[in-house]
Amino acid sequence: MARFALVALLLLLAPMASAQVTDVYNFETTQQEQRFQDLIEELRCPKCQNQNIADSNSPISKDMRAEVYRRMRAGESNDQIVGALVDRFGEFILYRPQVEKRTILLWATPAIAVLGGLLVVIGVIVRSRRQTNETPELTAEEKARVAKILAEDDQDKRA
Amino acid sequence: MKRFFLFLPLLIAVVLGVVLFAGIGKDPTKLESALIGKPVPAFSLKDLNTPETQLNETLFKGKVQLLNVWGTWCPACRDEHDDLMWLAEDEGVSIVGLNYKDNRDDALVWLDRLGNPYSTSIYDPRGTLGFDLGVYGAPETFVIDEQGVVRYRHVGVVNEKVWRETLLPVINDIRENG
Numbered sequence: 001m002a003r004f005a006l007v008a009l010l011l012l013l014a015p016m017a018s019a020q021v022t023d024v025y026n027f028e029t030t031q032q033e034q035r036f037q038d039l040i041e042e043l044r045c046p047k048c049q050n051q052n053i054a055d056s057n058s059p060i061s062k063d064m065r066a067e068v069y070r071r072m073r074a075g076e077s078n079d080q081i082v083g084a085l086v087d088r089f090g091e092f093i094l095y096r097p098q099v100e101k102r103t104i105l106l107w108a109t110p111a112i113a114v115l116g117g118l119l120v121v122i123g124v125i126v127r128s129r130r131q132t133n134e135t136p137e138l139t140a141e142e143k144a145r146v147a148k149i150l151a152e153d154d155q156d157k158r159a
Numbered sequence: 160m161k162r163f164f165l166f167l168p169l170l171i172a173v174v175l176g177v178v179l180f181a182g183i184g185k186d187p188t189k190l191e192s193a194l195i196g197k198p199v200p201a202f203s204l205k206d207l208n209t210p211e212t213q214l215n216e217t218l219f220k221g222k223v224q225l226l227n228v229w230g231t232w233c234p235a236c237r238d239e240h241d242d243l244m245w246l247a248e249d250e251g252v253s254i255v256g257l258n259y260k261d262n263r264d265d266a267l268v269w270l271d272r273l274g275n276p277y278s279t280s281i282y283d284p285r286g287t288l289g290f291d292l293g294v295y296g297a298p299e300t301f302v303i304d305e306q307g308v309v310r311y312r313h314v315g316v317v318n319e320k321v322w323r324e325t326l327l328p329v330i331n332d333i334r335e336n337g
Contacts, residue, residue: 049188088292
């Protein structure tokens with residue numbers, strides 16, 4: 001019961017944690033508003049280690065939101081807007097860094113990990129297949145022993 | 160070959176260890192400026208002391224200078240002020256001040272009371288030049304060469320240690336190698 005109450009309390013408090021950003025921007029269409037929202041959600045606040053500028057209250061995030069809005073109003077494309085901010089604050093602000101020579105390893109790591117895992121699995125399967133396919137060959141001596149044991153077994157049953 | 164695979168986990172652990180160890184002690188709040196190697200952005204702002212004087216980016220041509228971003232609202236700026244005075248008066252360093260998101264009266268009282276280490280002070284109440292410089296928190300100090308190109312950015316307080324170990328070597332490098 002106490003645990004349930006705690007969970008309920010945390011759930012009630014959760015919206016308060018993210019409902020502090022108060023500045024209001026006006027848009028003509030909901031698409032524009034959505035575009036603005038998408039943009040500020042994928043830009044990272046340079047002052048706060050891991051928060052996007054949509055959630056952050058820091059003065060610099062406020063300035064960045066205003067700049068995104070101003071540039072959107074001026075008719076710039078998403079790439080132009082993001083590019084203008086990266087020119088000032090660096091690639092740190094990108095949650096999804098550009099794919100280029102320097103970041104290729106970062107982007108390729110999941111694929112490399114999956115590929116490595118697949119190779120291991122394939123290796124294990126191939127090895128176990130090979131073992132079951134090998135029909136055990138008996139030497140003539142062993143065959144004679146088998147026949148003898150089976151014969152004795154028959155005699156026991158008859159007795 | 161089989162024996163090699165036995166050592167693979169050890170190898171991975173060692174490589175990961177080296178990579179992660181290199182990251183220990185790095186301060187993640189300090190970012191390298193995106194402006195390094197680029198000229199100071201164009202601007203047109205008033206002088207803090209004389210509002211009728213209009214300043215622009217040509218201010219940074221001709222000699223190696225520091226650009227110090229500060230505001231009276233910034234406690235760490237108070238901490239470094241005495242060291243900036245020492246740099247300007249005893250070490251003969253030319254420091255341009257960028258009064259960032261502040262108001263003129265407060266700033267002038269501050270400089271009057273604590274001393275003025277700045278050869279020139281740019282008044283940027285709305286933080287436009289600060290934004291173009293990628294300033295994300297005061298104090299920040301830029302090293303700018305005689306061509307007006309940003310060579311280094313230090314985030315945080317400047318003190319004797321930062322000057323000796325970080326800023327002075329950058330300035331010496333500019334003077335020796337251009």
